[in-house]
Amino acid sequence: MPQFDPAVFAPQLFWLALTFIVLYVLMAKLVLPRIASVLDERQQRIDANLDRAAHLKAEANVAVSAYERALTSSRYRAQDMIKETTERLIAESERRNRELAARLAEQIKAGEARIGAARQAALSHVREIAAEVSAVAAANLTGEVPDPAVVEAAIAAAVDGHGEQSR
Amino acid sequence: MINPIEQFELRPLVALSVGGTDISFTNSALMMVAAAVISTVFLTLSVRARALVPGRWQSMAELFYEFVANMLRDNVGSEGRQYFPFIFTLFMVVLFGNLLGILPIPVLGFTYTAQIIVTFALAAVVFVGVTIIGFVRHGLHFLRLFFPKGAPPAMGIVLVPIEILSYFMRPISLSVRLFANMTAGHIILQIMGGFVVTLGALYFVPGLFPFAFLSALLVLEVGVALLQAYVFVVLSCIYLNDAIHLH
Structure with missing residues (x-):
């Protein structure tokens, strides 16, 4: 085999060493750092984007929770306001009802008193009228004027007896 | 019929000599230069765009980079980072040597990885380098490599010579594996x-039957070229790991 001929060793060793060293220097100083920087750049870009996405998500979460807190607190406030207003209105209407009822009761009482007085007055006049009417009627029937005391006694007896019967 | 081993003969293109030593520029040297030029040009031009989303060529260059970087990280760990340019260069030299050898280039075509002196030189660099790294990192403690951890001390009489022998066989097996694979493939x-x-x-x-067989063999040889480049480099990584971590 020609590979085992020592004559082929030296020239190949020389050129192998030369090309290997040159290629090593090119790779180490030029090619590999460049590829590494491209890969690094991409990795950094991806990481940065992921970071930003996480950051934005956190911000969104904060905003959502703030919004929900605001919503909840305003809901509570609205309920408080509704309750307060309702209580105030109920109290108001009760107060008015009470006032109205009191005034009405007063008016009713005054009216009743007036009615009672009028009735009393009317009743006190009834006997006199009855006596006068009876005296006039008796005078027209008999031609003589009856004694007013007799008439009054007779009316009193009739009214009292009638009143007892009717009760 | 052409002699099947004639393809391994060195053809001087430019006769050179320094101090009586023949350093002629041969077809072998031409392929070495071609491998260096092609890998440099390919890896430089392809990432020139520095695209965020890589194109075809750029992803191929990135694939090479990440393939070797992952191999080194998986086998050696983060301490291997400083040897990455060497391992990468080794991979490129072996891979392009294998692949250029398959190309049917008339007259000048040559497979320098089918030369025992070339593969042995590469293996020797790995062997000597790894041994130096081991002694620099661990001093005489590096010699513990020759005694498997946990074995009974009495077994040392048997184990230590075996381990030493296998250690010194490494450059030979590493170089002969690549040389024999490439030589046999090219003879066939x-x-x-x-x-x-x-x-x-x-x-x-x-005549079509041997042609079909030849086509299939050519595909197989491309596979062997890729695989042997990988094997050469992955074994170098494993040896490096032994020197750094003392298994």
């Missing part, structure tokens, strides 16, 4: 090609 390709020519010249249709 040459013989099969000879069949195609002689048989096809006489009878066209029967």
